[in-house]
Amino acid sequence: MPYTLKINGQSKTVDVPAEMPLLWVLRDVLNIKGTKFGCGIGACGACTVQLNGRAVRACQTQVSTVGNQEVKTIEGLSSDGSHPLQKAWLTLDVPQCGYCQAGQIMSAAALLARTPKPTDADIDSAMTGNVCRCGTYLRIREAIHLAANGGRKA
Amino acid sequence: MKTMTKQLDRRSFLKVSALAGGGMLIGLYTEPELLSQQRGAPPAPTPVNPSTFITVHPDNTFTIIAKNPETGQGIRNALPMVIADEFDVDWKQVKIQQSDLDPKYARDMGAPTVGQIEGGSTATPQNYTPMRNVGAAARMMMIATAAKQLNAPESELTTESGVVTHTKSGRKATYASLAQAALSMPPMAVTDIKLKDPKDFKILGTRVPGVDNPAIVTGKPSFSIDVNPPGMLYAAYEKCPVFGGKVVSANVDDIKKLPGVKHAFIVPPPEPRPAGAQAPAGPPVNWAPGVAIVADTWWHAQNARKQLKVVWDEGDVAKQSSAGYMAQIKQLASKASEAPAGGGPRSAKEGDVEAAFKTAAKVVEAEYEFPLIAHAPLEPQNSTAWFKDGKIEIWSPAQIPSLNDAAVPAGVQPSDVTFHMVRAGGGFGRRLYKEYDIEVSKIARMLADERAKAGQPSVPVKLLWSREDDMAHDDYRPAGYHYFKAGLDANGKLIAFRDFVGSYGNTSVIPATEFPRGFVPNFWVSEGQVGPFSIPTGALRAPSTNGISFVMQSFIDEIAVAAGKDPLQYRLDLLASPVGTPAAPNRTSFGAGFNAARARGVLEAVRDMSDWNNRSKLPKGTGKGVAFQFAHSGYVAYVVQVSVDSSKKLKVDKAWAAVDIGEQILNASQAENLVQGGFVEGMSHMMAWEITIDGGKVVQGNFNQYQPTRMRQLAPAAVEVKFLKTDYTTTGLGEPSLPPAVPAISNAIFAATGIRIRSLPLGKQGYSWT
Numbered sequence: 001m002p003y004t005l006k007i008n009g010q011s012k013t014v015d016v017p018a019e020m021p022l023l024w025v026l027r028d029v030l031n032i033k034g035t036k037f038g039c040g041i042g043a044c045g046a047c048t049v050q051l052n053g054r055a056v057r058a059c060q061t062q063v064s065t066v067g068n069q070e071v072k073t074i075e076g077l078s079s080d081g082s083h084p085l086q087k088a089w090l091t092l093d094v095p096q097c098g099y100c101q102a103g104q105i106m107s108a109a110a111l112l113a114r115t116p117k118p119t120d121a122d123i124d125s126a127m128t129g130n131v132c133r134c135g136t137y138l139r140i141r142e143a144i145h146l147a148a149n150g151g152r153k154a
Numbered sequence: 155m156k157t158m159t160k161q162l163d164r165r166s167f168l169k170v171s172a173l174a175g176g177g178m179l180i181g182l183y184t185e186p187e188l189l190s191q192q193r194g195a196p197p198a199p200t201p202v203n204p205s206t207f208i209t210v211h212p213d214n215t216f217t218i219i220a221k222n223p224e225t226g227q228g229i230r231n232a233l234p235m236v237i238a239d240e241f242d243v244d245w246k247q248v249k250i251q252q253s254d255l256d257p258k259y260a261r262d263m264g265a266p267t268v269g270q271i272e273g274g275s276t277a278t279p280q281n282y283t284p285m286r287n288v289g290a291a292a293r294m295m296m297i298a299t300a301a302k303q304l305n306a307p308e309s310e311l312t313t314e315s316g317v318v319t320h321t322k323s324g325r326k327a328t329y330a331s332l333a334q335a336a337l338s339m340p341p342m343a344v345t346d347i348k349l350k351d352p353k354d355f356k357i358l359g360t361r362v363p364g365v366d367n368p369a370i371v372t373g374k375p376s377f378s379i380d381v382n383p384p385g386m387l388y389a390a391y392e393k394c395p396v397f398g399g400k401v402v403s404a405n406v407d408d409i410k411k412l413p414g415v416k417h418a419f420i421v422p423p424p425e426p427r428p429a430g431a432q433a434p435a436g437p438p439v440n441w442a443p444g445v446a447i448v449a450d451t452w453w454h455a456q457n458a459r460k461q462l463k464v465v466w467d468e469g470d471v472a473k474q475s476s477a478g479y480m481a482q483i484k485q486l487a488s489k490a491s492e493a494p495a496g497g498g499p500r501s502a503k504e505g506d507v508e509a510a511f512k513t514a515a516k517v518v519e520a521e522y523e524f525p526l527i528a529h530a531p532l533e534p535q536n537s538t539a540w541f542k543d544g545k546i547e548i549w550s551p552a553q554i555p556s557l558n559d560a561a562v563p564a565g566v567q568p569s570d571v572t573f574h575m576v577r578a579g580g581g582f583g584r585r586l587y588k589e590y591d592i593e594v595s596k597i598a599r600m601l602a603d604e605r606a607k608a609g610q611p612s613v614p615v616k617l618l619w620s621r622e623d624d625m626a627h628d629d630y631r632p633a634g635y636h637y638f639k640a641g642l643d644a645n646g647k648l649i650a651f652r653d654f655v656g657s658y659g660n661t662s663v664i665p666a667t668e669f670p671r672g673f674v675p676n677f678w679v680s681e682g683q684v685g686p687f688s689i690p691t692g693a694l695r696a697p698s699t700n701g702i703s704f705v706m707q708s709f710i711d712e713i714a715v716a717a718g719k720d721p722l723q724y725r726l727d728l729l730a731s732p733v734g735t736p737a738a739p740n741r742t743s744f745g746a747g748f749n750a751a752r753a754r755g756v757l758e759a760v761r762d763m764s765d766w767n768n769r770s771k772l773p774k775g776t777g778k779g780v781a782f783q784f785a786h787s788g789y790v791a792y793v794v795q796v797s798v799d800s801s802k803k804l805k806v807d808k809a810w811a812a813v814d815i816g817e818q819i820l821n822a823s824q825a826e827n828l829v830q831g832g833f834v835e836g837m838s839h840m841m842a843w844e845i846t847i848d849g850g851k852v853v854q855g856n857f858n859q860y861q862p863t864r865m866r867q868l869a870p871a872a873v874e875v876k877f878l879k880t881d882y883t884t885t886g887l888g889e890p891s892l893p894p895a896v897p898a899i900s901n902a903i904f905a906a907t908g909i910r911i912r913s914l915p916l917g918k919q920g921y922s923w924t
Binding site for chain 1: 225226227228361362363364366367368370371372373374375376377379380382388413450451452453530531532533534577578579580581582618620621622823824827828830831832833834835856857858862863864865866868870871872873
């Protein structure tokens, strides 16, 4: 069944089953690979994207439920890697394997959009659904603060 | 017992020296094995040919080859950094290119037996000097060429930032202007290469961000799962959940009719070799039979599995369970005195522990256990292959890539394989085992054959396991059950140490060479094995100390408390009192044995970092614990401070880590990250990770039953790391930071509460993170 989706500011039409998760529409139908598969049950956050600015798990979002909402993936966060979070991630050399980081950044971006100066508790609450198996949490938290401070260390 | 055979194959595989593709595998398992591997006569070095690794561009920038698999340990940065520093170019002039699997890299770096592998924290110690040689040889070739062009003696030429300068005349020549002549010089003998003085390093030891970071933070395809050659189809592969089970039949004709499904077929097990036929060279390549479903998207393939009906022959393994293994272990305990006495890597007997226990002023006894655990890297197992015209091309995330893994299942020769090494979303030892490479190669071949019969062109295929597939079909960290007994004299000095281990599977969880061996006159470690045990086990980050450290460093803590001593000082005192003559320190520390002075060094450092001596001032319910570990040639000590409330809510307030991996940290940023990550992984082992077996299959299905540490469980600035610079050769850092994290936490819980943790994970005992 055809669905027209708004993804990163572009209109994309796909012909897929209603129950196909947005994750696989992005990855395997549209070849937008930045959003990652980790668990398929919404338990790891690797597939985090934004729907109208809200962080959601793409593996738990059936394509038929997306409707007119704006889908934003890591590829759409900025045109050139200049989002403050992306810059902070580079400054602090956050990744180890890097597989979770797109999801981490998308959760963090949703947080900063509604809470520009988050506390540690705000960050922990917003980021608890995003697993980093390599354990880069200290740098992720620091990078979110760095981005919130306009790139200056607090 | 089918899987037991498979497991033994893996074991022998890990010991095998020659790898298809020219690699050599050194000691992924334990220090004794490392040592025995090192004792073999080293093969003659080959001449160094830098042009295999360095491309010089006209704008005086440089592409440097990264030749090892990258799974997050940072080797894609680290090895090119070594070349660049010796080559005397600036890091900003360097681009990095990941190599394919090709024996020319080992040959042309002068070390023909060093493979393109990630495992055992070996990449740094094996490649550090060869990479220095590559960079230094290239620099020498630039100087030799410049001497001719500038008509100046080599001794008057200096290099910096990719430019050769003749200071006397002020004349300069860029590497770009010299490259054509310089890099076509004949390869250089290793003995002719002059290395930099490490004090002149400009790149090594600094903080160099990961080369793939810009791609990672913008979502550019970077990982194995993102590989997407044109026309690719997606495969899911259903295997028997009971280990060793076989397919009897499956409704593949029904499956083929489902939406998006293009092919569905039963993959048979490997055919037995005809009698008298020779096994192919290299490690055995086996695969588990199953049902492959190939579709236009992975979701269609995976969704079709819901309709899949397979009749399995589960075999006898279905009778095995964790409860059954434990019942056997409890029975084994009564036979401890009859266990084989000693010798070999799996047991040790020195002095007479039984006699010493009779004279002891105090005897401490305790039972400890740690469970099977899964690796659970965040990127589920996957691999992509394309069988076409009698050749196979593969894109693999493996830690030990092997041409045979593609060649054997595809029915071609290793020379018919093109092997691309792709960044993996975490390794932790899981990608030492490469079922997905083998399975995808078999599926790619069967797919190509089926399509050829139907007149369809061959296409690439990506095999992707679900998270549940990965949990159900791992090579699990082996479990162990330890019956400890220690004897102390009237002064609290340790005089006898006994450990009888109920072990699961044929992989090392036996602390036969472990501290306090060598520091107590009577020492006896032996084992009794549970069987049949048909669960595949293997190397998880820091085998085998990832489990042994918990039991040994916790029980040593108990001994110190029984002796009425400061647990940190008790360890220092033991380490200062070797029994017999201690071995002379071996400065080339890779593969060398335990060095007590280095262990004391990290303990003393962490004592000072953590204000250990003032710990009595901590409030009630808060305590500090200590542990150290010698793992994979590195020395790490932690002090951890925890708070525990009356409802067993646990918080790590702070951890201090002192680390000694020798004279040179390659990348200061990545090194710190790896230590912090090792501690965070230790928290997962501590609280939540356990694999249990019921009916011959794994009970846990996904992260909801196998919780990794989450950000909120980690206090800000929770892990402070200090590297001690010692004059030993540099060794690896992928593994050593994990093992002592676990006992340092459990010893802190004791300090905070008086409750001794003797079993993992804590979640089963009513604990949770705050």
